Amino acid sequence: MMAAQENILQVKGVTKRFGGLIAVNNVTFDLPRGQILGLIGPNGAGKTTLFNVINGVYAPTEGHVIFKGTDISGWQPYDVVKLGLARTHQIVRPLNDLTVLENVMAGACYGHEHHSLKEAQGIADEVLGFVNLSERRDMLAGSLNVAQKKRLEMARALASRPYLLLLDEVLAGLNPTEIAEMVQVVLKIREQGVTILIIEHVMHALMNVSDRVIVLDYGQLIAEGSPEEIANDPKVIEAYLGDPDLAKRLMENADGD
Numbered sequence: 001m002m003a004a005q006e007n008i009l010q011v012k013g014v015t016k017r018f019g020g021l022i023a024v025n026n027v028t029f030d031l032p033r034g035q036i037l038g039l040i041g042p043n044g045a046g047k048t049t050l051f052n053v054i055n056g057v058y059a060p061t062e063g064h065v066i067f068k069g070t071d072i073s074g075w076q077p078y079d080v081v082k083l084g085l086a087r088t089h090q091i092v093r094p095l096n097d098l099t100v101l102e103n104v105m106a107g108a109c110y111g112h113e114h115h116s117l118k119e120a121q122g123i124a125d126e127v128l129g130f131v132n133l134s135e136r137r138d139m140l141a142g143s144l145n146v147a148q149k150k151r152l153e154m155a156r157a158l159a160s161r162p163y164l165l166l167l168d169e170v171l172a173g174l175n176p177t178e179i180a181e182m183v184q185v186v187l188k189i190r191e192q193g194v195t196i197l198i199i200e201h202v203m204h205a206l207m208n209v210s211d212r213v214i215v216l217d218y219g220q221l222i223a224e225g226s227p228e229e230i231a232n233d234p235k236v237i238e239a240y241l242g243d244p245d246l247a248k249r250l251m252e253n254a255d256g257d
Contacts, residue, residue, distance in 0.1 A: 007030040013063035092149040104152070150174065166198075215233075
């Protein structure tokens with residue numbers, strides 16, 4: 001019998017309240033090491049709030065976040081990243097007055113390997129090549145277009161050498177060619193041994209990269225399963241997809257990509 005995969009992340013009964021608003025409600029799931037887990041749901045479902053709880057922006061009101069066997073509930077983001085958990089943001093946040101290279105060096109300096117500036121530059125150059133931004137290394141980050149800033153955001157996170165990478169809508173605002181290129185980058189990141197939790201609204205792309213998918217609605221976890229199971233789940237269709245025929249189209253696109 002094949003041994004069960006080790007869970008790099010365990011979210012146990014996590015609830016996050018803001019006054020009387022329950023943004024995340026008793027969410028529990030496991031993420032095995034080496035997988036890509038998709039996180040979907042309508043706008044306002046609590047997806048980014050859940051990310052913020054996982055990486056320490058918010059402490060959970062209830063429940064626990066376990067990363068690599070350590071309870072990191074309530075840790076600060078700068079402590080979480082030192083343990084090997086990095087993220088991107090839905091709204092990109094480059095350091096606009098620094099160069100592209102310097103932005104990525106910052107990620108290397110503050111990651112869990114604690115690199116010197118000299119070491120960080122080598123890592124930054126390597127990562128910029130990986131995300132196809134080497135030609136822009138000496139430009140100011142603020143001068144990049146949306147697609148390039150998305151790649152920079154990813155590069156800065158990767159430079160911290162994470163074991164787990166949280167990707168928050170890295171495909172938003174990209175054209176079809178840019179989406180296809182970014183999907184390939186995501187798959188290559190997984191090939192390097194990095195586990196990924198990804199929020200995305202570009203459904204055919206998410207179904208194509210994810211091993212499993214979980215679905216939030218009004219802060220609650222309403223479904224979990226393979227991409228095919230999720231695309232055909234009546235609760236998911238009602239809450240999010242809206243169109244029963246969309247499931248078939250999604251899986252056809254995923255199979256064809």
